[in-house]
Amino acid sequence: MIKSMTGYGKGEYENELYRFKIEIKSVNHRYNDISIRMPRHILYLEETIKKAIKEYILRGKVDVFINLEYVNNTAVDIDVDINLARAYKIALEDLKKELGLEDNIRLNNILGVPEIIKMEKKDIDEELILDSLNKSLHIALEEINHMKVSEGKVLKKDILTKLDTIEENLNIIENRAPKIVLEYKSRLSQRIKELLDNNTLLDEDRLNNEVAFFADKSSIDEEIVRIKSHIIQFRSILDEENTVGRKLDFLIQELNREINTIGSKANDETITKQVIELKAELEKIREQIQNIE
Incomplete structure (x- = not known):
């Protein structure tokens, strides 16, 4: 289950002495950065609050606003x-x-x-204040978690659609690749015949050697296989329960490397066009996973 790093949650709870209102906002961030604004006289609870938040939010910039009121001035x-x-x-x-x-x-x-x-x-009741704080914090965390999960589902659906598009473009490249060698052989053969006299025989062995060298140099079979493997792994990671943002970011880099290699090897207009399409879809996915926890 993937989660977005963007979310908002609000929790309120009161008992006979205290009323807590807590707001939590989270946005994209490379690490887990938690900032808390709270009354000075309960600052001793800061680490307890951060520990509770980290059970729900593993990555992102998190801002927490805590407001404490005294009920009916009893305190x-x-x-x-x-x-x-x-x-x-x-x-x-x-x-x-x-x-x-x-x-x-x-x-x-x-x-x-x-x-x-x-x-x-009056002196605060530490046990009672901790109880009301935890309950309001739990409400806020549940709410922000629900929002992050909901947005994560949307992100996952969009990424899967883009992966399908990448596979379609890759299939075009895979089907086109064998034809490049045949076309090269035909062009080379025709060019040699144009340069030779009509009475001069074409050296088929040399021609085949040249074509074999070209085929080996321009082969993109390994890159295609690796891209297919990365896509399978990408879909598998999207179904994992833990945080996946960094894993997906790494896979995006690997996919981009393989696609660039195809673009540099294949001297073909059709494949070049498909490589551009692949890179465009990959960039869209990269932007999406920047928001995944």
Whole structure:
């Protein structure tokens, strides 16, 4: 089963104290690069989070955004300094009277004093916070995994179609290859006859030797066999359960090498045209597998 490296997942979970919202985004990358943005006071959980992510995502650039909220302020202590607030109100009233102001004293005037209301977070319940984090993370990972698998199926179908096209072009080359030698022999024979006198006999042995040398030099049988073998292996890898992106990337390089060799050996317009088509399809596949995990 192939997976795309591109995906998105979101998970939310809350218990009696904490509410987690987690977003995970992944894109193409050569390695497994995980970046996490999270509240500072739970940074100690970073490695635990990365370990959980690596069980789902083996390759790609992964960005994780973690938001932690406290449910109903149950994890927050609020301390109001009534005496300070009262003293501040009296001071404002005296100032109002002294300056002859008509403005009313409002609550907002008092709340602006930092020391009147203090808010402090209670010590976190590490076991409970880990439980809610894991559950929201699991939801996000399941969602992104589903998206990656779905897109992977689309990629696989497209790659298989392109492999079929490559095989069709390769069959044209394979059928054309034997005719090149026969045509070369015919052209060479005709050329020699044109250069010789009518009374001069054609040396068939020398002609056959020259044709045999040409046939050996231009033979692409081995390249065709290897390309067919690579295509079979390509399809087999697409059905594997583990990560296959790097394997496919290696096979693409091997296929490209064999196709280039055919292009350099075969001095034939038809084969050259098919080599161009092969390279075009191969490049399309190469672009697709850049997004495979």
